[in-house]
Amino acid sequence: MNFLRSRVPGFGKFAGFMPVYVNRSMTAFARKSAQREPSTAEFSGNSALRATRYGAAMLAGTLVALSVHAQVASPPAQQAGRPALAPPAPLAVDVAFPMTAALEKNQGGAITLKIDVQPGHYVYLDRFEFQRDGEAVYGLDKKKQPGTKPVQKKDPQFGDVWVYDAPVSIQVGQTKAKKANLVVMYQGCSELAGVCYPPTKRTFAIKEAGVEVLAAEVVKPGLGAQFKKQVSQ
C-alpha cells in the first residue's frame, strides 16, 4: 500500500473513500433484493447478504485494481496523443534502426546505406560520421545529399535540427574499388519511448558490388533476412 501511495498521487484519499462507497452500494443492493423476493430474503437473508457482500467486495477490488493501474500507467497529463498505457519499452538499437550497406555497380561506385528507421524513431543528420577503408568521409549535407531528404525537428535548446524519421537511403562517397569497408557512427532517439540511444558504431564489410550486407555487430538472427526482404520488395 505504501508503494501505491508513493506512486499514485491521491491514492491514500481514494483508498480511504472506498469503504464508504462499498458499504453504501452493498446496502442498496441488499435492500433491492429483499424487496424483490421477500420470501427468499426471509429464509436465506443472511447467506444472501453475505454472498452479495462478497460479490460487491470483489467487484470493488476489481475496480480499485483497474483504476489504480490506469492512474499508474497513464497519468492524465500524459494521455493526450499517447497510448493508453505506459510508454513502450525501448527497442534494441538494431531493431529500431536496421541497416544494410551495398556498393552500387552503376552509380560511380557509391555505397548506399539503407536505414529502415522504424515509426516513432529518428536519427540525427549531423551525428552521422563515416569512415571508408580507414579514411574519414564527409558527413551528410542536408542540401547536397542525394536520396531521401531529412526533416526539420524543433529542439527546445538547440533550435531546429535535421533528422530522418522514416526509412532512408544515404549515398556515402564513391570508389572504384570492388569491395569496401564502411564504418558508420550515428545517433538516434525513440519518440515513442521518450529516450535516446547512445552514439552507435556499425561496421560493414562489403565484399561484392550489388550485394546488401548487414553490419558486423548485428547479432540477432533473423533480423537481417527480414530487413533484406523488406528492402527488396
Added chain:
Amino acid sequence: MSPTEQAASNVSRRRALALAAAGLGACATGALGGYWWLNRDERKSAASAGELGKLLNASFNSLEDKPTPISTWRGKTLLVNFWATWCAPCREEMPDFVKAQAAYAAKGLQIIGLAVDRKAPVERFARELAINYPILMADPAWLDELKTMGNPQGVLPFSVVFGPSSDVMLVRVGKIKYSEISTIMS
C-alpha cells in the same frame, strides 16, 4: 409454497448466489492478474536492486576533475539521473529537476546528474540552465552497466531514486515528471 418447494427454491437461490460470487471472483482474479502482468517490467527493475547498489558505491569525477563518491550524500533521498546533452528528452526533464531540488532540498532531496558526454557541452549546458545540483561525469562504460540495472538497451534518460536508507524507490527508463518527485517527497 410447501416446505419442500421452499427448501428447493432456497437451494437454487444459494447456488445462483454462489455462481455469481464465483464469477465476480474470477473477474477480480483476472483484473489483478492483468495488473500483475502489465507491471512485470517494474518488478524486474526492482529485482535488480542488487545491481543498482553499485551506483551507491561508485565515485565520479566532478566538472573540476575532483573524484566524488555518491556516498557523500548518504542519508538523503537520492535521485541519480544519467543524461547527456545529445539526448533531447534528458534536457527536457532537467528544468523540472532544478525546480524540485529547490523545492525539496529542505526535505532531504538530493539530485545528482551523471553526464555520459564530453565535458565542454556539459559545462555549457549546466551554466545555461543554472543547474542547482551536482553534475558529475560518467564514463560511457556506464551505459553497459545500466543494461543490468533495469535498462536493457542502455538508453537515456535513466534515473534511480534511493530512499534515505538506500532502498530503491523508483527505477525509470525515460523521463520523470515533477509531480512524481513531489509524490515521493510528500
